[in-house]
Amino acid sequence: MSLRNVGIVYRKELTEALRDRRTLISTIIVPLFLFPVLSVGFGALAVSLVGKAKEEVPKVMLRGGNDSPAVVEGLKKLDKIQIVPDTADWKDQIINKEIRAAVEIPAGFQSDVAEQKSDTVKVYNYEGEMKSEFATEKVETYMKEYRDRVVKDRLAAKNLPETVLRPFEVTRENVAPPEKVSGAAFGGIIGYMVILLCMTGAMYPAMDLTAGEKERGTMETILSSPISRMHLVLGKFFLILTAALSTAALSVLSMGLSFNVLGHYTGQAGKGGSEAAALVLKLGPKTVLSVFLMALPVAVLFSAVLMTIALFAKTYKEAQSYLTPMTFVVIIPAIAAMLPGVELTPKLSLIPILNVSLLCKELVAGTYHWNYIAIIFASTSVYAAAALFIAIKMFQRESVLFRS
């Protein structure tokens, strides 16, 4: 094998790729800006939206309560909600978001409480709607505090300590370090993004260097030169791989930087204290490097598979229609890895893409299962080598190169 010839083809393809706007966008611009936009941009947007929702004074409709003035007064005095009078269409008003919730005080509630009879206060809301949930939370908090006061008074009247009703407390405490907590929360999405970007980085050059070359009429030109088809396909393959790896490297780098910036920002903001800091992903150089290393065989696999498929197409457009469904083939296992409870097993570590996604999740959480890392690296390398072998074979088939 002549590395010189492979190098000549590679250098020429690289020169062309660096002069092509579409390749530069998919390989450099998208991975460099996607993570900052997603993490910092969307993070800031989410924080601001939630903050605004919390600041809003929600309208809560009071139903009943005419014979329970103390409770009603208490609710009206809450500066966090605005009590509105009862109307018949209260349900519609909640659904149409005109009011955020409704609280129903049963008849004789106050006297029932005094006589130690049990009653139920109902809070109606729009489940899943953020502002309605906030309003419900506020009403519930008030009613629970009211109930606690009643209980406290009753116990005091009978000279009993509060521990009669609460003999012990149950608390939970996290022992996992913050990077593992954040890794478990964000690890899945990191693997997913890296894999997806690795593929999109390879996709454009794969089409351009095969179907694009056929369409522009340069395939016949290059085939008339003395270079062997194997050297030609390897030169092209290495360029596609470079694009995939650049995309992966830039995305991992940009991801690491943007999460660090986000961590710094939330740390300074101080709101939410340690809880907020724990939820921000911490990516050290070791994690970034290991995620990138695991992306390596995946990039080889994608480059070879995409090149082989695109080679069948006669035109760039046709190649696009073949490769677009491939995105789903990649997204499905990558999403499956994000599902809660899906963890690495010996069988799953043999399924391409899914295995690397799952492993990325572990790596981001700072867990290194060396046996799985070895299996996944080896199996993905085998798949990648097989795909490359097929690509070389396809390049030697006239029916593929000159399909009409």
Next chain:
Amino acid sequence: MIEARGLSKRFQDKKRGEIRAVDNVSFTCQPGKIYGLLGANGAGKTTTLRMLATILEPTDGTATICGHDVVEQPEKVRANVGFLSTATALYRRLTAQEFVEYFGRLNGLDEATLKKRVDDIFNRLDMNGFRDRRCDKLSTGMMQKTSIARTLVHDPPVMIFDEPTNGLDIMTARTITSFIRECRNNGKTVIFSTHIMSEVEKLCDTIGIIQSGKLLAEGTLAQLRDQHREQDLEEIFIKVVTPHYTAAEAN
């Protein structure tokens, strides 16, 4: 020198079944001579030339170019061949010089020889005005010159031209025909395909008439005129081709 012996190419077509694009074609092209392959569209000219250039592999038969077999030693064959057709396009994002240099390197030239060869060709073809211009910014004439430079960069002894003037304006076509003549004068073996009678009359030392993949007649222009008792090449062509053409159409 080119020697084709029983060269054949069959394709499988889903609708039409087996197609004999080239059927048992044999001929010889000598150095310092131009062999013209004359045929209508779809006659088998391009497939024949692609087999000689080792872009396609023959189904049966073979050919040798400068003693190298097209099936056994395709890379050596290509190193001895300059192949030009209207289908051999340029890499749009490379400059004219980068494009020619790329093919020089693929042909194994070292950097010093390559530089000398490129300078020489660019001077000879008057290409210095656009050597650093990207191929997608070149005029048709400039593109053709760049393609010619590509075929010449490794100074091959055999030149294959597949309908090289197809679709070109008269001035650009003239550049190509003078280049073909120059190749002959430099002692290269030249084969070119066309369906333009005037080109054949002006350029070719030997003419082969091909139809339905078969080489139906071969000889110098004088020999063909003698054999078919016609002066006009077009009339000769029609006489030779019509029976086969009608049979092929009927099929």
